[in-house]
Amino acid sequence: MAIKKVVETGWWERIYVPEIVRGVALTAGHFFRNMALHTAHIFGLAKNERGAATYQYPEERRPLSPRLRTLHRLTRREDGSPRCVACMMCETVCPARCIYIVAGEHPNPQIEKYPVRFDIDLGLCVMCGYCVEACPEDAIRMDTGVVDTSAYTREAMIYDMKKLLQLSPTPTRGINSYARPEDLKDEKEALAGH
Amino acid sequence: MPADNADIADIADKGGAFIRDIRVRSALSAGTPSGVDTHENGMNYIISFLVVGFVFSTVMGFMYILLWAERKQSAVMQDRIGANRATFFGLPTMAGLWHNIADGIKLITKEDFIPPLGNKFLHTISPMIALFFALISFAVVPFGGIYNLWGYNVSFQILSLNVGLLYVFAVMSMGIYGFVLAGWASANNYALLGGMRASGQMISYEITMGATIIGLLMIYGTLDLQQINVAQGQLWGGWLPLWGVILQPLGFILFFTATIAETKRIPFDIPEGESEIVGYFMEYSGMKFAMFWQTDFIETILAAALSTTLFFGGWQVPYLMSDGFHFPWGTVWTLPVIAVMLLQVGSFLTKVFIFCFLLMLIRWTLPRFRWDQLMRLGWTIMLPLSILNILVTGLVLVLWRS
Numbered sequence: 001m002a003i004k005k006v007v008e009t010g011w012w013e014r015i016y017v018p019e020i021v022r023g024v025a026l027t028a029g030h031f032f033r034n035m036a037l038h039t040a041h042i043f044g045l046a047k048n049e050r051g052a053a054t055y056q057y058p059e060e061r062r063p064l065s066p067r068l069r070t071l072h073r074l075t076r077r078e079d080g081s082p083r084c085v086a087c088m089m090c091e092t093v094c095p096a097r098c099i100y101i102v103a104g105e106h107p108n109p110q111i112e113k114y115p116v117r118f119d120i121d122l123g124l125c126v127m128c129g130y131c132v133e134a135c136p137e138d139a140i141r142m143d144t145g146v147v148d149t150s151a152y153t154r155e156a157m158i159y160d161m162k163k164l165l166q167l168s169p170t171p172t173r174g175i176n177s178y179a180r181p182e183d184l185k186d187e188k189e190a191l192a193g194h
Numbered sequence: 195m196p197a198d199n200a201d202i203a204d205i206a207d208k209g210g211a212f213i214r215d216i217r218v219r220s221a222l223s224a225g226t227p228s229g230v231d232t233h234e235n236g237m238n239y240i241i242s243f244l245v246v247g248f249v250f251s252t253v254m255g256f257m258y259i260l261l262w263a264e265r266k267q268s269a270v271m272q273d274r275i276g277a278n279r280a281t282f283f284g285l286p287t288m289a290g291l292w293h294n295i296a297d298g299i300k301l302i303t304k305e306d307f308i309p310p311l312g313n314k315f316l317h318t319i320s321p322m323i324a325l326f327f328a329l330i331s332f333a334v335v336p337f338g339g340i341y342n343l344w345g346y347n348v349s350f351q352i353l354s355l356n357v358g359l360l361y362v363f364a365v366m367s368m369g370i371y372g373f374v375l376a377g378w379a380s381a382n383n384y385a386l387l388g389g390m391r392a393s394g395q396m397i398s399y400e401i402t403m404g405a406t407i408i409g410l411l412m413i414y415g416t417l418d419l420q421q422i423n424v425a426q427g428q429l430w431g432g433w434l435p436l437w438g439v440i441l442q443p444l445g446f447i448l449f450f451t452a453t454i455a456e457t458k459r460i461p462f463d464i465p466e467g468e469s470e471i472v473g474y475f476m477e478y479s480g481m482k483f484a485m486f487w488q489t490d491f492i493e494t495i496l497a498a499a500l501s502t503t504l505f506f507g508g509w510q511v512p513y514l515m516s517d518g519f520h521f522p523w524g525t526v527w528t529l530p531v532i533a534v535m536l537l538q539v540g541s542f543l544t545k546v547f548i549f550c551f552l553l554m555l556i557r558w559t560l561p562r563f564r565w566d567q568l569m570r571l572g573w574t575i576m577l578p579l580s581i582l583n584i585l586v587t588g589l590v591l592v593l594w595r596s
Contacts, residue, residue, distance in 0.1 A: 017447065020556070020559075023559045023560060024552075024556060026559075027271045028555055030271050030272070031270050031271045031555070034273060035270055038270070052270070052273050052274050053273045053274065054275040056275065
C-alpha cells in the first residue's frame, strides 16, 4: 500500500507572498492571453487560436473522430433502391434487438430479397456497430455524424427505412467510416476505376 | 436675575460661537469659504446630494460590474467562456451582462424562507445591517479632491470627518453584527458556527488592520482620509510621489491581506465556505441571501478603495497639481479645473478598478486557508509584523526628524 508522503513546506512557501505572486502570475497570464485572443477575434484576427477550451455546443460542434459510430444510415444502389437484401444478419447479431426487418421478394432474381420494412429503435440501440460488421452487402453504416438523436415520444425514436435511406454521410467522412483519410483517397480512386 | 441671565447669554453666546466655529471649520474643510449665506447653503446641499448620488451610484455600479466579473473574469482565467446566454427580448447578449438582471428577477421572486424556530425580526434585519454598514463606510472615502466649479466648492467626499479612518474601522466592525445575528437568528447550529467563525476571523484581522495603519498615521499625522490623500501628492526629491506604498511597503502587504480577510472571500472564506462548510447565511434565500453577497462585493470595493486611498495616492495623479501638470523636468501643462477634476476622479476610479481586478484574481487563484492556518497567520505572523512595522516606522521618523 502506497502511502503518500506529506511534502514539508519550507520557509519560502510559508511566508506565502512569493508563492501567491507565482500563482497569481499564472492565472493572470491565462487571463491576459485569453483576453487578447477574445479581443483579436472581435476584429477578425487570430481566428485559428482558441481563447477558451469551451465548445459552444448547439452552434459549435466538436470535430468527430472518423472512427466514431454515430446514427445509422442505409446505403443505396446506383438506381436508388436500398442495397439491403434482407438477410437478417444485422437483426440476428444485434445485442439490443433494436432492428426489425420484414423481407419481400425482389423482382430481380439475382438479388432475391429486399426489405419491405427496416426499422431501428434508437431508444434501444447501444451503438455497438455489430450490424455494420455483420452486413455482407455494406448496406448499413454508422457514419452520419448525427450524435444528438432525441425525440419527445418513444415511438418517434423508431427510425423507419425511409428515414434511414435519406441520411447522408458527414462530408468529412467518406465512404468507409473506419478508414483514414489517405485510405479514403485510394478507395475513391478504386471505385472510380470500377 | 440679570447677571445670571447675562452669564447664561454669555455661555449661550460662547456655545453658539463654538458651534458656529465648528460649522465654519467643517465648512472650511469641505471647502466652503462661508457657511452663512443661505443661497450658498442651499446650493451646497444640492452639491452634497449630487456627490452622495455620485458615490452611491458608483459603488452600486462597481458592484454590478463585479457580479459580472465574478463570472466572466474567472471564466477567462480558467480558459472558459462564462455565462453568455441570457438575453432580453432578443437583444444582444452583451457578453453576459443580462445575467445580473436575470439573477435579480430570480432572487426577488424567490421564496423568502424564515426558519420557524428562528427569530423572525433578527433574521430579517441582519442582512440589512450587514449591507448598511458596508455601504456607509464609503461616506468618508474621498473619490476626488475639492474643486472650485463656477464659484461653488465641490468636494468628492461625502463626509469630511477628522476621524475618518476610525469611522471606517468602527463601521466595518459594526458589520460583524449582521453576520453573527444572521447565524444566531437562523436557529441552526451550522449557521451559528458560521457566524462565530465570521466574528473570530474579523476580530483577529481587524487588530492587524488597525495596527498596520498606525505607521501611516505616524507619517501623515492625520486620520482624515482627504488630508492623507492631499499629503500623498507631495513629491520626494522632486520626482517620486510620496504614496503610502512607497513609505510603507510592508504595511501595504499586511493591510491588503487583512482587508481581503475582512471581505470574507476565498483565501479567507471560512465564515462562508459556500461549497462545503456552510456558513452563516445557510438559512437564507432569495434577496436576503443576495444581500449578503452584495455585502461581500461592496466590502471588496471598500477594500480596493481603502487600499487606493491609503497606499496608492487615492485620487492623486503623479505631477498633477490643482492647475495642471508640473513635470519634474520643468514642463507645465495648464489644465482647466474641470479637466483636473475629471482626471483625478478618473484616476481614483481606475485605481479602484485595478484593485478590484486584483482582488478577483486572488479570489480565483488561491485555495482556502484552514482555520488553524488562518489564526496562525493572523496572530503569529501578521500581528507581530505590523507591530514591527510600527516600531521601525517610529524609529525612522525619530531619526529623520532629529
